[in-house]
Amino acid sequence: MPNVIRKAVITAAGMGTRFLPATKSVQKEMLPLLDRPMIHYVVEEAVMCGIRDITVVTNAGKNSMQDYFSPSPALEKALSKKPELLEQVRAISKMAEFHFVQQTEQLGFGHAVLMAKDSIGNEPFALLLPDDIIDAEIPALKQLLNVYGKLGGSIVAVQRVPMERISAYGVIKPKKLSDKTYRVMSMTEKPSADKAPSDLGIVGRYILSPEVFRKLQVKQTGALGEIPLTDAINTLISQESVYACELTGTRFDVGNPLGLLKASVAFALKDKNISGEFREYIKSLLSKPKD
Numbered sequence: 027m028p029n030v031i032r033k034a035v036i037t038a039a040g041m042g043t044r045f046l047p048a049t050k051s052v053q054k055e056m057l058p059l060l061d062r063p064m065i066h067y068v069v070e071e072a073v074m075c076g077i078r079d080i081t082v083v084t085n086a087g088k089n090s091m092q093d094y095f096s097p098s099p100a101l102e103k104a105l106s107k108k109p110e111l112l113e114q115v116r117a118i119s120k121m122a123e124f125h126f127v128q129q130t131e132q133l134g135f136g137h138a139v140l141m142a143k144d145s146i147g148n149e150p151f152a153l154l155l156p157d158d159i160i161d162a163e164i165p166a167l168k169q170l171l172n173v174y175g176k177l178g179g180s181i182v183a184v185q186r187v188p189m190e191r192i193s194a195y196g197v198i199k200p201k202k203l204s205d206k207t208y209r210v211m212s213m214t215e216k217p218s219a220d221k222a223p224s225d226l227g228i229v230g231r232y233i234l235s236p237e238v239f240r241k242l243q244v245k246q247t248g249a250l251g252e253i254p255l256t257d258a259i260n261t262l263i264s265q266e267s268v269y270a271c272e273l274t275g276t277r278f279d280v281g282n283p284l285g286l287l288k289a290s291v292a293f294a295l296k297d298k299n300i301s302g303e304f305r306e307y308i309k310s311l312l313s314k315p316k317d
């Protein structure tokens with residue numbers, strides 16, 4: 027089994043209900059954060075970590091992501107006199123080798139991951155959720171890969187979450203190994219605050235052993251009648267090592283309008299082309315007396 031992670035899975039198969047009505051016709055992961063769709067950021071993160079083989083799990087009948095990551099001859103022709111834009115557009119389909127698989131039944135996150143089984147084969151892989159965009163000096167996935175390089179096994183990313191919000195997360199029972207690295211003793215999906223084993227909530231970056239596909243196939247159904255990834259990883263723990271890496275960086279939950287807005291503002295304030303004017307605009311809004 028290679029000890030280098032060569033392949034990544036990106037799950038983008040949800041209904042995007044928190045973004046309705048926009049998601050009636052636009053896939054959530056194609057909504058823009060500044061000038062690029064959300065999914066572009068996680069693809070870029072994987073590519074920055076040396077991963078060139080990317081499987082995107084989509085839901086049936088949505089082709090906009092395939093279109094986005096494929097060459098666009100007509101657009102390229104139209105941009106022939108704008109070399110900078112042309113290069114930008116061409117670079118997208120060259121970022122990686124993309125595979126698209128469909129989740130034809132809405133059976134949840136674990137089932138979506140299982141759809142990538144044939145594309146991944148029998149090797150460890152990275153899993154990225156485009157709902158979680160992490161602004162970090164060292165890309166979030168790279169932080170996990172650094173732990174993987176030392177310890178191997180499967181790795182989940184975690185961050186400290188205020189207890190009043192913990193029930194929205196998978197939560198680990200940790201045993202501290204070193205600064206920001208834990209052995210995972212068990213994990214629970216979306217526990218109530220009084221049952222949560224810690225305040226370390228899982229965020230959407232994983233390195234997983236292919237054994238997880240076999241666990242997902244066992245088809246245990248979780249609280250929501252779905253096949254929860256957290257339960258599948260939990261059953262791995264008795265056989266294989268599972269670790270957690272506490273991420274350094276700011277995580278934005280862009281799976282809802284307010285989260286996307288916060289990420290947009292934070293990214294705009296850092297973008298050298300627009301930050302000056304945008305900062306002035308925000309200042310002027312904030313200095314206006316309230317109606």
Ligand code: G1P
Pocket residue numbers: 135155157158194195196197215216227228229230255256
């Ligand atoms: C999923 C996972 C959960 C994790 C979360 C991070 O939940 O099931 O364990 O904490 O992503 O974003 P979802 O937010 O899709 O309900």
